[in-house]
Amino acid sequence: MPRSLPRFPDAPAALADDFERDLHTEHQVLNMGPSHPATHGTVKFLIELDGETIVNLDIQVGYLHRGFEKECESGTWYQAIPYTDRLNYNSAVLANIGYCMAVEKLLGIETPERCQWLRAMSGELSRVADHLTRCGAACLELAAMTPFLYGIEARELTWDLLEMLCGARVTSNYIRIGGVKHGMPADFPATAKDFIARIRKLLADFDKVVTSNRIFVDRLQGTGVISKEDCIRYAVTGPILRSAGVGLDLRKAEPYLTYDQIDFDVPVGTVGDNYDRYLVCVEEMHQSLRIIEQCLAKLDKLGPGPVNVLDPRVRWPAKGRVFNRMEELIQHFKSVTEGPRVPAGEGYLAIESANGELGFYLVSDGSAVPVKVRCRPPSFVNLQPMPLMLRGALLADLIPTFDFINMIGGECDR
């Protein structure tokens, strides 16, 4: 520490001395979170700072750990579905789809065509909601309130549509093993068309306020950069991988449901920074709206039909028959109290969720209770290379980078 600072500028000897002295400096460790107003998600950062430059970053996750896997492994196969709603609560339907399709894979069930189109449609609605939250909340955390409200208004429309479809806005619990809860109501297609037009209008408004906004561009361009090689090393998937220039989308790479019959494009970035991630997400929303329109057209063409597989292992008998016939009553009782028995074996099924590869690895010993329900969470895996994206960056860059990684506590911590 300086002991005797020169009181006057005309004291050259002492000044030179001070400049030459090796001053003691040390890095500052800043604790951010677990509940911080500029992050949407419960996560704690221990940031080692040199001035405002990030030297090192330790991410501590787990604040939302509820024991998802343990709960799933102590109930029946059906009882896990509501838990999957609470993984990524922005896009619950996608997690429902992933889990149910994994169980169907073990059961060897093929779902009816109508159900697959309904699943694809509800899943894309969920994806739009997820991307809207990501982009809207990123604006909010960069101190722009208006675009956030546009985004949330559009998200509200997608949630209204999901509510029409399954009765709940957020925790949809819509997908069933071997089908969906029920088909869509009669007025759904007309409302959906109207809402899609309104969502497009809101996206255009959002675009006008944000995409070429000087402050937004300056905060996003060139921040949080990750190369495609690093993405692959860290198994990063979803919009982050695509923004880095790898056009990997499981809907194209391993087409599930009816995605092989749907016409849509996969946007790919070039730089791998936050701005590319934003552009990729916006384009994916437009593509998802296109997919929803195609699903609606196809469902209209298919006409009424079964949305559930007629397999007594997973399908409950119709209520009228349960009330009037002995065999169906017994079957209903067994289905409710025991649930389906899944043949012994293991299976991994991955779908493209809004954040990337959402996989379920299930192991069954042939009983009605799963041995293992592993959820491969894209948020958890995508969050891991965050120190790499931020080393040497400014502290302020942490906010947009974290926003566009879109870590969702429920899914990351399970």
Place this chain on the structure above:
Amino acid sequence: MQDFGSPALQQLIAQLRDAVQQTHAYRGDATALVEAARVENVLCFLRDELDFDMLTDLTAVDYLGEKPRFEVVYHLYSTRANQRVRIKARVAEEAPEIASATSLFASADWMEREVYDLYGIRFAGHPDLRRILLYDEFEGYPLRKDYPKERRQPLVGPRN
């Protein structure tokens, strides 16, 4: 030992025959059970020779009552060939330890910490093996089948 039409299994059986104990392709998932001591060898072969560049998932399963008790499960994906393969290795209860894959795949870091956290399987050579989802004072490994779901944990005061 069959390869079930999977090029990865075929190569694995041809090149590392002594490390592979069993193969299956139940529901179309190419799977190889390999010797735990050779797992690093197998993963390295898959990455360098067969182009499986992404370790998408790493987890464990507790088969309580069987010997060896635990099974560590690796899911690999090749971004160029668009192929998947599953590698499994059995780990004994008495010495639950297996070689870390962090030197081969960066993504293994957090996933191995999670397996250590929830199953108590140690990964030799992991640079920073500490709990990740739970806190340091947590007693036991909750995803083990002999850990009761209702067990209470001691209260932990604030830390500095």
